Amino acid sequence: MVTIYDIAAKANVSAMTVSRVINNTGRISEKTRTKVKRVMEELNYVPNQMARSLVLQQTNLLFLLITDITNPFYTTLARGAEDAARKHGFRLLFGNSDEDLDKENEYLDTILKTRTDGVLVAPTGDASLPHLEMLRKHGVPFVLIDREVPGVESDIVLGDGKEGARQLVGHLAERGHRRIALINGSPHVSSARQRLEGFREALKLNDLAYSENNVLETSFGPRNDLSEVGAWLDRIDPDTTAIIAGNNFLAVEVMRSLAARGRKAPDDMSIVCFDELASYAEVDPFVTVISQQAYQFGYLGMQMLIDRIKEGEAAGPWKKIVLPSELIVRRSVKTLG
Amino acid sequence: MVTIYDIAAKANVSAMTVSRVINNTGRISEKTRTKVKRVMEELNYVPNQMARSLVLQQTNLLFLLITDITNPFYTTLARGAEDAARKHGFRLLFGNSDEDLDKENEYLDTILKTRTDGVLVAPTGDASLPHLEMLRKHGVPFVLIDREVPGVESDIVLGDGKEGARQLVGHLAERGHRRIALINGSPHVSSARQRLEGFREALKLNDLAYSENNVLETSFGPRNDLSEVGAWLDRIDPDTTAIIAGNNFLAVEVMRSLAARGRKAPDDMSIVCFDELASYAEVDPFVTVISQQAYQFGYLGMQMLIDRIKEGEAAGPWKKIVLPSELIVRRSVKTLG
């Protein structure tokens, strides 16, 4: 491996001079600068970030931890985060926790060990509390995205899940649906709780009955075994005419389970959900959704993170950004009566 | 920051003993071991990977560089790569080059600087040659995925683009299509070249005419401005009845452009493409595709990379895995005549 000492020797200067050339610090004569630069090129020198970080106590590396890299909501978010990080000269690394607390833990371990400068994280759920406390304790700035964690104070970017649920219920009610079911993420995830709460409030608002039986709380992540979803479909109230899915994947799974039963949306069951089904504007898109500004989640979150890093942790109160979502009406809802 | 010296002091041992406990090396009495471990917990000690890597000359970090994090093909691939890396105890970091040579360059820079142990990379195209040579020169093992780069010898995982194109053309021909157009990625990307070549061969095989006018070579990445696609649609041979898209996003863009012209698949134009449109089995999927085993691309590629790292670079000849793809017939093709 080529080091600054190799460069120094060949250029007849000290290592310190080489270091100065690399970092553009101090005063260096133009002559030695060009000489050093030439030698660096000749020897294909690449600075060793490990050594650099060790002495500087900072890595210039930021980390984005998402819960599902195959979900278009998060990948679009990732694009936003990446753009913001690049704009400020930070390098961005990604990790995928897969809605799995253990994997999240592994990545947190990596983050701590590699002394990442900051983290943008969508926590797997309330159980992420100790992980976030760990970050806080070790002085690693972080910003939460998409999900709150009770007991954690921090900058955060959220969607308005309650309002989204209200819009969905309102839309279904308008179309004549009186019995609506909800399949949702885990109650240990704040976004799922928000959506459930909005759902219940909206039912009341529209004079619709809430039925425990019509709510399934499962996981936001994709699953191979659809039997849980199927069994739930078999036991929901028979007069149910519409289902709200807590996210895009759940909607897909409901539709697959329906298909396995020879039923189809919207004729046999109306369906709506949170989040777009594909990152890319779908052709002939079918499902009526509450679309969130995924890119903005990432971009604004990263912005806040970098601000926090630059200002120092203690600068100002925690900021909370709530991004509105938008109802996009498509063809998955049948108009009744 | 807590260091092994802090631990050592509090546990009344030397730093070396602490190091031995951490790494489970050498012989340590059970008593001091437990004592040291207790102190580590008390002080919330986290090993400094920077310092560790600096002396060990290895990071235990692998890097996955893909060209589009919003494309389900690559995210599914990423899942596969991640699973394989985890299985072997490596941490995986992701980067997204966005089909952009400059961004690719930045990530390569990061990779070299951080002394990543190995890289799984989908190059942006033939122009990635110097980047890969850089990796080689610096002794960073890498495995290519999805795309070859002329002039680079390495382990590689590829799809069979020629065969895929043949199947698509064959399928269209069977359905009575005589004039087929192709919208493809850049000719500087090997997968695009393969698909074009397969396309031409298959036309000949089916006694169909090749028309220069009916081929557009653009980029695989998504674009905001669809005017190029639209202009092309306006000038292709008027008797064209079917379009093959070189990847999923191109198919979407064609369909959007068609829609903007008041035309719709499959009635006004049949369309097929490479790669699934969504990571997740689409509900009521519409487009007939050549589906690639995205997960396997990642899993097998990562496997090869880790083998290479463990055996040492010089172990054995380069391996090449060609994954077959599968034609999945859906509803986007009209049967003619």
Next chain:
DNA sequence: CTGTTAGCGCCTTCAC
């Protein structure tokens, strides 16, 4: 303008 010294946190080597 340039060089010397010291140390970031850790591990290898060699003592004891």
Next chain:
DNA sequence: GTGAAGGCGCTAACAG
């Protein structure tokens, strides 16, 4: 079993 010395590659602080 355990410890001391030295060095991984780099830069801050101080000299000159």
